[in-house]
Amino acid sequence: MIPYFSERKHFLEKAIETAKSLDSQIKTLGIEQPEIKALRLAMEAEAASLGATIEERKATTKRYTSAYVKRAMDDIPREIEALNKQIMGGIKVVSEKREALSKANIPSGEITRLLPDFDLEPLQGRIAELRRELSQWHYFNRTGLPEDLPETANA
Known part of the structure; x- marks a missing residue:
């Protein structure tokens, strides 16, 4: 981002001197x-x-550097990890309960009716949102353009 502009500016300054x-x-x-x-x-x-x-671009990048580091390097990965643990825990709990019901000689059809699969959709949706935000933060970090900031940057 900035290196290209800096190189171009340096080239132009030399060309201006020559001109x-x-x-x-x-x-x-x-x-x-x-x-x-x-x-x-x-x-x-x-x-x-x-x-x-x-x-x-330097000013914009500097202004949001701490937010970038906090969100992209700390908050978002931690939230994604916590959501993944919730998913694994939810699946494990349902599995353990089904196993206990199975040991109690309850038919598998009845077990499935009583204990449906763990609902992953809301958690997976939130993980997808966080990954989108993370990619927006990384993209902003490369460009330094205010319009590339994630929507959550000013929140």
């Missing part, structure tokens, strides 16, 4: 070259724009 040197040499010869001046001005404008872009 200024050419412009000055041509002026000493008494020749007017408006194309060189126009090119130099365009490069200066692009370099200034890139400088502003770099600074804006």
Whole structure:
């Protein structure tokens, strides 16, 4: 993200120096070259724009770095782990109860009716939401663009 812009800005700054040197040499010869001046001005404008872009992205990234670290490196993985443990625990409890009913000679059809499968859907849905948020945080960390922040960033 920022390295590309920094490299491009550095390239433009060198090109601007060269264009200024050419412009000055041509002026000493008494020749007017408006194309060189126009090119130099365009490069200066692009370099200034890139400088502003770099600074804006650095500021945005800096502002949200602690939120990124907290959510992406700590909160979200911990929440996903807790949800996975809930899923495993729920499946285990249902399995143990079914086994106890089976040992009590209750028919399997009746056991299934009494104890339906553990409902994974809400927990899996929440895990999917957290993974989406995590990928948004990582994407923002690469781009530094405010529009790439997850919706939860300002919450």
